[in-house]
Amino acid sequence: MWRRTSEYVVDDLCHCGRNSIVKTSWTNLNPGRRYKACTKFREVGGCHYFSWIDSPMCSRAQQIIPGLLKRINKHDNEVVKLKDEVQKLEDVVEKLENELKKKRSRDRWMWTVLVLSWIVVYLMM
Ligand SMILES: [Zn+2]
Structure with missing residues (x-):
């Protein structure tokens, strides 16, 4: 600021x-x-x-500078809010990526069990 x-x-x-x-x-x-x-x-x-x-x-600078400072502070506040929003979105993405990893790992395990069960059924015939 x-x-x-x-x-x-x-x-x-x-x-x-x-x-x-x-x-x-x-x-x-x-x-x-x-x-x-x-x-x-x-x-x-x-x-x-x-x-x-x-x-x-000079009087002109005294008129203009406070308005410019207010605009800069307003934009700085917006940047801070946007950074917070970006951080929240990054947290959501990280959480979703972790859930996806778990799901893929679970799917791989399920496929392995399925294939092994087919092999066992085939061998028992
Ligand atoms: Zn003094």
């Missing part, structure tokens, strides 16, 4: 002396825009260090 992003700590220290962390914004106003903030940003008692890394996007 597009919302899964890597976050990483950088050596850049904030006002409180902690390392800052680089994240990616996925809000409609700032889709895909990276920023750095204190590791305790928005926590109770945390500090307010926040700074954009990427420059702001």
